[in-house]
Amino acid sequence: MPKPLSILFVDDDEMSRTHFARAVQGLYPVHLARNADEAIEILEEHGADIAVLVTDFRMPVSNGDQLLREAAQRYPRIVRILVTAYADKDMLLRTVNTGGVFRIIEKPLRIEAVRETLREAIAQWTERETRQHQLLAMDETLAFLAHELNTPLATIALIAQTIENGSIGASDPMPQSKVADAATSMLANAQYCMTLISSFWASLHKSGGAQSLSRAGAREVRATRLIATLLDTYPFSASQRDWITVDVRDDFIVRAMPNCVTLVLSSLLSNALRALSRTPRPALRIEVLDTLEPQIRVRDNGPGIAPEIKARLLRDPITTHAEEGGHGMGMIFCNRIMRSFGGGLEIDSTVGVGTTVTMRFGTRKECARATDAQRPLEPQSSLDTPG
Structure with missing residues (x-):
């Protein structure tokens, strides 16, 4: 049987990672990464099983928009979601346009908002696959x-x-x-x-x-x-x-x-x-x-x-x-x-x-x-x- 498809969440903040994992616990398998480099390693190993990528924008070394752009080129099937606490309009427009962002989630993360966004992302993934x-x-x-x-x-x-x-x-x-x-x-x-x-x-x-x-x-x-x-x-x-x-x-x-x-x-x-x-x-x-x-x-x-x-x-x-x-x-x-x-x-x-x-x-x-x-x-x- 094929592996169940999963979610990849990327954030340098440990509390955010824990909160996200709890929000989707029991719904979908979740991969957690602290930065873009870890995320790429997980994608290289589990890319065929990952349906949704959720990443924070502000991270050390490499921001989320760079990760989204690379994921869009190498893994176009994956639905991409951006998490941010910043209301930088130009940044958001640039990321949406170049990284193919499906949705933007604002911090602090709310469980119902996360679940609803994931439901919409999964529906988008299903449509793409079909x-x-x-x-x-x-x-x-x-x-x-x-x-x-x-x-x-x-x-x-x-x-x-x-x-x-x-x-x-x-x-x-x-x-x-x-x-x-x-x-x-x-x-x-x-x-x-x-x-x-x-x-x-x-x-x-x-x-x-x-x-x-x-x-x-x-x-x-x-x-x-x-x-x-x-x-x-x-x-x-x-x-x-x-x-x-x-x-x-x-x-x-x-x-x-x-x-x-x-x-x-x-x-x-x-x-x-x-x-x-x-x-x-x-x-x-x-x-x-x-x-x-x-x-x-x-x-x-x-x-x-x-x-x-x-x-x-x-x-x-x-x-x-x-x-x-x-x-x-x-x-x-x-x-x-x-x-x-x-x-x-x-x-x-x-x-x-x-x-x-x-x-x-x-x-x-x-x-x-x-x-x-x-x-x-x-x-x-x-x-x-x-x-």
């Missing part, structure tokens, strides 16, 4: 979306180049049948790109924009619903849809980010269909299981994956279709997304028999750990609840 997680989730998702678009677009470019090379200055022009097949392939890849963008855009906006990419804005959608929506919108070519069967043993609610789960499913489906393109009797089964750990399995009877490649698929940028523009990042992205839910991907493949990719959504304990890693700072006592 926004940061949303941005990281958006960045990860857009990178994955870019990867999913890269392969079909690269395929279109390669086909177009082949047609161009076979038409310009060639003594034996490309047969019309091959041109038609090439055009069909380009159309299918273009449709896949357009469908992926439109479905992702629609689901993103229906579920609240960027908020839907964070756990705070995650919707509860059943696994079968995600699969049905994907199969309804996926740009299958020829008889590909007939290859697919869905086996629902136990449905479950996907409590993760549905947009990201859909992207993972789409990527696995695309890989499986590509693997089945030269299989005499292609078959692809999507299984939904809700046992100790909810799972979605994508199982095909394609050519399988060589052991030396399978062993590297989830950690190295390796691909089995480089000639079609693949660069091997897809499975890595898929695994990272599933791991962020407390689960992960598993690949089971036998050459000549087929491949099964399992999307693990994590046990309750694993999901709780994944959620706790992003949980906002919470009070450790009911005393922190107003009223």
Whole structure:
């Protein structure tokens, strides 16, 4: 379990440090420092666990405003509060502007004022963390979306180049049948790109924009619903849809980010269909299981994956279709997304028999750990609840 997030209080006066520690006793862990140098040492050791920095202004050697400026540069996540007994307007303005001060507390410290200010600071920290997680989730998702678009677009470019090379200055022009097949392939890849963008855009906006990419804005959608929506919108070519069967043993609610789960499913489906393109009797089964750990399995009877490649698929940028523009990042992205839910991907493949990719959504304990890693700072006592 992650360490509880804490408060750092800096003051050269021992009585002030004791008074502050008593004011928040039982609410949050508190680190105490006598000066800026001690504060920096504590930040270097415990910076990842500190949510709020509260510092006196007048201190020997280095004033609080210098500490606040350094903390703002090195630890921007931390909410910064200034304590002062001086009503120096210019000083206060300068410190607020350069040190990113959230609040100013006047001495002498009053317990209720300290607690209320800390509640506001924690709310500010929570808002910052939520926004940061949303941005990281958006960045990860857009990178994955870019990867999913890269392969079909690269395929279109390669086909177009082949047609161009076979038409310009060639003594034996490309047969019309091959041109038609090439055009069909380009159309299918273009449709896949357009469908992926439109479905992702629609689901993103229906579920609240960027908020839907964070756990705070995650919707509860059943696994079968995600699969049905994907199969309804996926740009299958020829008889590909007939290859697919869905086996629902136990449905479950996907409590993760549905947009990201859909992207993972789409990527696995695309890989499986590509693997089945030269299989005499292609078959692809999507299984939904809700046992100790909810799972979605994508199982095909394609050519399988060589052991030396399978062993590297989830950690190295390796691909089995480089000639079609693949660069091997897809499975890595898929695994990272599933791991962020407390689960992960598993690949089971036998050459000549087929491949099964399992999307693990994590046990309750694993999901709780994944959620706790992003949980906002919470009070450790009911005393922190107003009223």
